[in-house]
Amino acid sequence: MKKIVFLTGAGMSVESGFKTFRGSDGLWENYPVEQVASHEGWLANPTLVTNFYNMLRKKLYAAKPNDGHKLVAELEKDFNVCVVTQNVDNLHERAGSTHVIHLHGELAKVCSSYDQFDERYVRELPEDHCEVAVGEKAGDGSLLRPYIVFFGESVPMIAPAAEEASTADIFVIIGTSLNVYPAAGLVRYVPTGCPIYLIDPNPVPNGGLANFHHIRKGASEGMRELVELLRGSKSR
Numbered sequence: 001m002k003k004i005v006f007l008t009g010a011g012m013s014v015e016s017g018f019k020t021f022r023g024s025d026g027l028w029e030n031y032p033v034e035q036v037a038s039h040e041g042w043l044a045n046p047t048l049v050t051n052f053y054n055m056l057r058k059k060l061y062a063a064k065p066n067d068g069h070k071l072v073a074e075l076e077k078d079f080n081v082c083v084v085t086q087n088v089d090n091l092h093e094r095a096g097s098t099h100v101i102h103l104h105g106e107l108a109k110v111c112s113s114y115d116q117f118d119e120r121y122v123r124e125l126p127e128d129h130c131e132v133a134v135g136e137k138a139g140d141g142s143l144l145r146p147y148i149v150f151f152g153e154s155v156p157m158i159a160p161a162a163e164e165a166s167t168a169d170i171f172v173i174i175g176t177s178l179n180v181y182p183a184a185g186l187v188r189y190v191p192t193g194c195p196i197y198l199i200d201p202n203p204v205p206n207g208g209l210a211n212f213h214h215i216r217k218g219a220s221e222g223m224r225e226l227v228e229l230l231r232g233s234k235s236r
Ligand code: OAD
Pocket: 008, 009, 010, 011, 012, 014, 015, 020, 021, 022, 023, 033, 037, 086, 087, 104, 149, 150, 151, 174, 175, 176, 177, 178, 179, 180, 199, 200, 201, 202, 203, 204, 217, 218, 219, 220
């Protein structure tokens, strides 16, 4: 089976009701990104950050995967599919994707603020109990924090993601402005000769990549076109 690696960003979830980052003057769901998604922001005001993610988590549980997410998942019937996402939502998983690498953490989860990668204290909040109380503690006595990689923190999942990219037969980028590193650097690991598709309604600088095809559409419509293209190349 051929291997398809997807790299997805905020644009993937626009049709599920989420906003992009760079389209809204540095605001994330109406909050300045530095306030709610940076290490300094968390230290300065953990209550504000906790409440922000409580709000976002409720929104996530009310949201549904869009056709783009579903078509990515359906490709598992014919391809070995790996999804590398910068998104903290779980819409790929809820659409049925079974191999998802989250570079920037997961909104549905909370963790220790001493060490956010200490798996002993990472837990998923169920839909009917998805809010963290202000001052709530993790098992190690630290303040419970969102399982999110804030700006200024390391991105440990970049190593397995680069490994996946380096063994791709087809690489597909959906809905990311390729502005944030190290995620944006993943395209550089793609093997020479591997076709790279970009699904995004707007222009995205690609740094002169070879074998690059831009499908200038939204995630769902663009995925429909990609599926047709892949079917066509299989029957040839
Ligand atoms: P951006 O907001 O930078 O880029 C979103 C991209 O989605 C843009 O290129 C849009 O043109 C495109 N887009 C808009 N609507 C779309 C649609 N319906 N279908 C497909 N694409 C569409 O978001 P990211 O590149 O994901 O980090 O941002 C990367 C990281 O920066 C995020 O993970 C986040 C952010 O700050 C953290 O949370 C650590």
